[in-house]
Amino acid sequence: EVQLVESGGGLVQPGGSLRLSCAASGFNFSDYWMHWVRQAPGKGLVWVSRIKSDGTTTTYADSVKGRFTISRDNAKNILHLQMRSLRAEDTAVYYCARARVTYYYGLDVWGQGTTVTVSS
């Protein structure tokens, strides 16, 4: 079964750090671009970052640039999002998602999400 499972969310103080992980299974992880998308409570979807299949290219939303780092370990089939200097507005459910080439990079598989709460 094709699956993405996020972990690492939790409560963190403003200015703190957190590392999210996304474990992939059921497909050849190293063939796919991967994304992080977040959703604040009661709000819409917001794209956060993406990484190329081989990890050589990364892109970030302006709101997280310089604070978040996306990375991947293709040997372990894991995607990461290192988050630093966290702010209250980073509070959200964070989803990892797979971009499928045959769907012109539409995000066809999503994890269940992990919740990040930034509060003192």
Added chain:
Amino acid sequence: QSVLTQPPSASGTPGQRVTISCSGSTSNIEGNFVYWYQQLPGTAPKLLVYKNNQRPSGVPDRFSGSKSGTSASLAISGLRSEDEADYYCAAWDDSLSGCVFGSGTKVTVL
């Protein structure tokens, strides 16, 4: 404020056709593919349409996408109770060098 603009809500009775609009600009919708996602309450989003008007396998043909210039739309025909969800358009934005989502439209089946 989202780069892509959608109406906050849409509704219809079972069997009706509902259309959701998505307004963007030359840097996103006009020059790039549009995607649509469905998010049922309490669940992760699901890809509904890719490349403006193509459906992934398993998505019913009741869902159809279209694009013209800087706007796109998603039509749901033969509306069913299980279509009650939030719907989001998305596209790559060349100016922002990032993906942008619409503000989302909540569809209610009356």
